[in-house]
Amino acid sequence: MKRDTNTRLADFIFECGMLRKTPRTGYQFLGSGSENVAEHSFRTAVIGHILARMAGADVARTTYMCLFHDLHEARTGDFNYVNRIYNSSRRTEALEDAVLGTGLEEDVLGYWEELETTETLEARLAQDADQLDFIANLKEEADLGNKYADKWLELALERVRTEWGKELAKAIAETDQSDWWFLKPGRDWWTRKNGKSGKKSD
Numbered sequence: 001m002k003r004d005t006n007t008r009l010a011d012f013i014f015e016c017g018m019l020r021k022t023p024r025t026g027y028q029f030l031g032s033g034s035e036n037v038a039e040h041s042f043r044t045a046v047i048g049h050i051l052a053r054m055a056g057a058d059v060a061r062t063t064y065m066c067l068f069h070d071l072h073e074a075r076t077g078d079f080n081y082v083n084r085i086y087n088s089s090r091r092t093e094a095l096e097d098a099v100l101g102t103g104l105e106e107d108v109l110g111y112w113e114e115l116e117t118t119e120t121l122e123a124r125l126a127q128d129a130d131q132l133d134f135i136a137n138l139k140e141e142a143d144l145g146n147k148y149a150d151k152w153l154e155l156a157l158e159r160v161r162t163e164w165g166k167e168l169a170k171a172i173a174e175t176d177q178s179d180w181w182f183l184k185p186g187r188d189w190w191t192r193k194n195g196k197s198g199k200k201s202d
Contacts, residue, residue: 008101015098018074026080030148033141037073040133044069047136047168048129054164057121065111065126071095092116121162128165131156135169140177 003011019038027033048066052059070078075098076089092112099108114123135156141149153173160169176182182190 003101005101005103009103012098012102012104015074016071019070022073022078024080025078025083029080029082030138030141030146030152032144032146032149033137035137037070037078041067041070043136044126044129044133047132048126051125051129051132051162051164051168052122054168055121055125055162057125061111061114062122062125062129064107065115065123066129068108068111069115069126069130071098071108074098118161124161125165128160128162128169131159132165132169132172135160136172136177139172139175143177 016038019041020036022037024035024037024040027035045063045066048062049059051057052062072089072091072094075094076091079087079089095109095112096105099105114120115126116123118124118127135153138149138153138156142153157169157173160166
């Protein structure tokens with residue numbers, strides 16, 4: 001049965017939702033941590049936006065490449081580094097099928113081809129953003145006491161390509177994952193409890 005463009009767009013939206021139900025599988029080897037592909041894609045897109053601004057690159061194109069970079073996994077699932085020793089997936093075919101008849105073919109497949117060939121600065125930044133999200137996750141797990149996360153972190157840092165990616169990766173690796181919320185209010189905030197304000201009248 002032929003489906004019109006709007007129906008295919010509805011299909012596409014439901015398919016994107018499948019990424020919320022698709023786990024990233026590497027954490028089973030790390031022993032702690034978890035996320036789904038939608039969560040990973042969101043922060044990767046945010047990081048891509050940041051990197052593109054740092055590098056003076058095309059922010060929108062970099063961000064869109066990040067946003068769609070794992071869309072095919074709604075159909076293929078996520079293959080971690082161990083899985084890939086034994087398995088492969090037809091990622092491009094999966095993505096082509098996902099966007100067929102939606103009117104998004106040129107955009108989404110164009111971003112995918114650019115990302116895969118890594119010939120542009122934007123593509124290299126998007127690839128770095130993918131790694132930096134993983135690096136941030138590993139730092140979180142390392143700070144929470146997983147000693148293996150430190151080993152993985154060393155290897156992940158070596159995969160970063162661009163000078164801006166390396167600069168931001170270094171900052172992530174050297175920053176405690178809780179600082180953004182724990183240090184901001186100041187010590188007094190955390191010592192006040194049960195309405196205690198520190199005033200003599202309390």
